[in-house]
Amino acid sequence: MAKTCLFCNETIKGRSDKKFCDKQCRNAYNYNSTQSTENQIRSINKQLRINRSALKKACPEGKATVRKKFLKTLGMNFKYLTHTWKSNSNILYYFCYDYGYTPSVDPEKVVIIQHQNFMNK
Ligand SMILES: [Zn+2]
Known part of the structure; x- marks a missing residue:
């Protein structure tokens, strides 16, 4: 051939x-x-920024529990993250830059936190 x-x-x-x-x-x-x-690469970077701004919008006070559905309406795609961080109590957070989330006890919700300096250790 x-x-x-x-x-x-x-x-x-x-x-x-x-x-x-x-x-x-x-x-x-x-x-x-x-x-x-x-x-x-460009489209993944764009999605990461959208995720970060969705998390920020949903968490104006540093910590919040919100519905995953709500984050999705803000454009969040849970497939993309920048890094993970484990708390002292062994809770794994999924971060998009300076905002992270972890599954809540309610499977429809997540707990969002903002990055703090102590997390760098
Ligand atoms: Zn040719």
């Missing part, structure tokens, strides 16, 4: 280990895959 170029799908002539017809096709292919990685 004839091999086709990964970029333009034309049949490749010459060596069987070639993946592209020429340098232009290889460059164009590499450029596209870099762009798509960059776009993915």
Whole structure:
């Protein structure tokens, strides 16, 4: 079976280990895959900022218990976080920058906290 170029799908002539017809096709292919990685990173960064501002809006006083549904209406996507932090009482918080949350006893709610300096230790 004839091999086709990964970029333009034309049949490749010459060596069987070639993946592209020429340098232009290889460059164009590499450029596209870099762009798509960059776009993915950009859209994750955007979601993290949306998550952070949703948590901040829902927690103006440093600590709050709110419905997950409410955070979702503010654009929160629970899949994305920047880091985790475990409290002295072994509660794991999921952070988006300086705001974090942990599941509440009520499965429909989460407890939100704002980052404090002592958490850096
Ligand atoms: Zn090509």
